[in-house]
Amino acid sequence: MRFVCLLLSLAALLTSYAAPVTNNAEAEQAFSRGLEAHKQKDYTQAITYYTQAIKLDPKSALAYNFRGNAYDSLGDYNKAIADYTQAIKLDPNYAWAYNNRGLAYASLGDYSKAIADYTQAIKLDPKFALAYNNRGLAYASLGDYSKAIADYTQAIKLDLNYAWVYNNRGLAYDSLGDYSKAIADYTQAIKLDPNYALAYNNRGLAYASLGDHSKAIADCTQAIKLDPNYAWAYNNRGLSYAMLGDYKSATKDARKACELGECDLLQILGKNKHIRD
Numbered sequence: 001m002r003f004v005c006l007l008l009s010l011a012a013l014l015t016s017y018a019a020p021v022t023n024n025a026e027a028e029q030a031f032s033r034g035l036e037a038h039k040q041k042d043y044t045q046a047i048t049y050y051t052q053a054i055k056l057d058p059k060s061a062l063a064y065n066f067r068g069n070a071y072d073s074l075g076d077y078n079k080a081i082a083d084y085t086q087a088i089k090l091d092p093n094y095a096w097a098y099n100n101r102g103l104a105y106a107s108l109g110d111y112s113k114a115i116a117d118y119t120q121a122i123k124l125d126p127k128f129a130l131a132y133n134n135r136g137l138a139y140a141s142l143g144d145y146s147k148a149i150a151d152y153t154q155a156i157k158l159d160l161n162y163a164w165v166y167n168n169r170g171l172a173y174d175s176l177g178d179y180s181k182a183i184a185d186y187t188q189a190i191k192l193d194p195n196y197a198l199a200y201n202n203r204g205l206a207y208a209s210l211g212d213h214s215k216a217i218a219d220c221t222q223a224i225k226l227d228p229n230y231a232w233a234y235n236n237r238g239l240s241y242a243m244l245g246d247y248k249s250a251t252k253d254a255r256k257a258c259e260l261g262e263c264d265l266l267q268i269l270g271k272n273k274h275i276r277d
Contacts, residue, residue: 027056031063034070043070061091065100072104080104095124099131102138111138129160136168145172163193170202179206197226201233204240213240231260238265248276 034049050067053060068083084101087094102117118135121128136151152169170185186203189196204219220237223230238253247269254266269275 024057027053027060027063030056031060031066034063034066038066038070041073043073046070047074059090061087061094061097064090065094065097068097068100068104072100072107075107077104077107093124095121095128095131098124099128099134102131102134106134106138106141111141114138115142127158129155129158132158133160133165133168136172140168140172140175143175145175148172149176161192163189163196163199166192167196167199167202170199170206174202174206174209177209179209182206195226197223197230197233200226201230201236204233205236208236208240208243213243216240217244229260231257231262234260235262235265242269242274247274250274251276 030049030052034046034053037043037046037049047067047070050063050070053063054067057063064083064087068080068087071077071080071083081101081104084097084104087097088101091097098117098121102114102121105111105117106114115135115138118131118138121131122135125131132151132155136148136155139145139151140148149169149172152165152172155165156169166185166189170182170189173179173182173185183203183206186199186206189199190203193199200219200223204216204223207213207219208216217237217240220233220240223233224237227233234253234257238250238257241247241253242250242265250265251269251274254263254269257263258266266275
């Protein structure tokens with residue numbers, strides 16, 4: 001999947017943690033320990049501490065939200081959803097809990113529920129740029145690229161000036177066949193993050209779609225320099241070599257891509273008797 005699924009960092013989540021979690025000193029201490037374990041990516045230990053905080057203060061929406069984040073990080077999306085739901089019950093105006101539950105629903109492939117949650121988060125906080133981006137991802141997953149573009153654009157207007165947002169919007173334009181706008185967005189993503197291998201690969205695909213295989217090869221080559229194990233970049237560069245009639249280079253790339261787990265091009269070359277050593 002070429003769309004960037006947003007994994008919220010603890011730093012981003014802490015924007016919702018501006019005040020003490022509770023007036024209970026013991027609960028506050030347990031919650032703080034949970035945050036420290038979370039920062040170290042020890043999600044199981046973080047859950048233990050957040051659970052302690054909840055036992056000490058069952059009305060702490062923040063503790064439920066953060067325990068949900070830890071469950072989400074472990075891939076236990078149903079438990080995450082249960083915790084976010086409880087956080088929302090305790091604090092119906094908790095925009096972050098709606099956003100986070102939306103992410104969990106999206107991870108389960110339930111994009112309609114995800115969109116509903118992101119929409120509620122936006123209603124509660126109209127300047128919630130991240131929620132716009134996430135709703136855009138959900139719309140894109142449902143194939144509604146026009147709505148996805150509108151949401152990515154709003155996220156950018158709200159100053160979510162990150163490379164991955166431009167990459168996501170570029171992919172949506174790409175899916176609509178608007179390759180020139182896609183290339184413009186991938187280019188902006190690369191300006192913001194010159195080490196963004198995915199954006200180079202995606203721009204290469206857009207150039208290939210326009211028939212400019214030389215530029216496609218250059219971009220895929222840069223993606224490979226940044227990530228030498230990027231199977232799709234080898235596959236895509238090999239395809240452009242094949243389109244230019246350079247089957248020897250195409251075969252070399254196809255074999256490397258297959259070695260890394262992506263064998264589509266090698267199979268196509270073999271089927272069409274274009275394997276060259």
